[in-house]
Amino acid sequence: MEKSKNLKRWIYISIITAALVIFALWLFLQEDSRQKAVLKTSDTEVVNAENGQENAAEIYVHITGAVNNPGVIKLAQGSRLIDAIEKLGGLAENADTDSVNLASVLEDEDKIHIYTKDETAETGVGSASAASGTGRVNINTASLEDLKTLPGIGDAIGKSIIDYREKNGAFRSLEDLKEVDRIGDKVFEKLKDSITL
Incomplete structure (x- = not known):
């Protein structure tokens, strides 16, 4: 009788212990799969963030004129005109550098036109030195094409400079250029050694 009670007690204890072990394993596996899900989500977020940074670091520019394959090209932010020209097959033989x-x-x-030597000889435009006797571009008299020879100046900013001149009159100082849309300190620093009044 006593043996029978002890046997039943051991059976109950074994069943409860087994149930607890199974429950603990189930909890462990649930926590593990939850952590994997969190890791997958954060990995996806990192990939998306990297893709966003890549897209933000790309620019599109339009190069026309005396290049072998003129057109629109995608470049990394911070690229220079020579990089774009090389990707478009280089300069044409008659390009006026x-x-x-x-x-x-x-x-x-940005949209930049590369003039041929014939174009600059015929029209006199496109040459930065033609805008002033110092070899600098005169921001009060320069045409859109002359303005576009300046570092960081494309169609949009060039037109803004001309619009500002037409609305407010001639620039009185080089620093007045900072009042034009999209020309802040950073752009002005690039321009100041290439411009004059």
Whole structure:
């Protein structure tokens, strides 16, 4: 009788112990799968963030004129005009390299025309030195094409400079250029050695 009671007690204890062990294993496996789900989610977020940074670091520019394959090209932010020209197959034989600053840093939506030697000879536009006797571009008299020879200046900013001139009159100091839309301290620093009044 006593043996029977002891046997039943051991059976109950064994069943309860086994149930507790199974429950503990189930909890452990649930926690493990939850952690894997969190890791997968955070990995996805990291990949998405990296993709977002990649997209933010790309610019599109339009190069026309005396290049072998003119057109719109995608470049890394901070690329220079020479990088774009090389990706478009290089300069055409009759390109006038004096009409542009090949070292200028490009910005998204820039459109730059590379003049041929015939074009600059016929029209006199496109040459930065033609804008002033110092070899600098005169921001009060320069055409859009002359302005676009400046580092970081494309169609949009060039038009803004001309619009500002037409609305407010001639620039009285080089620093007045900072009042034009999209020209802050950083852009002005790139320009100040290439411009004059």
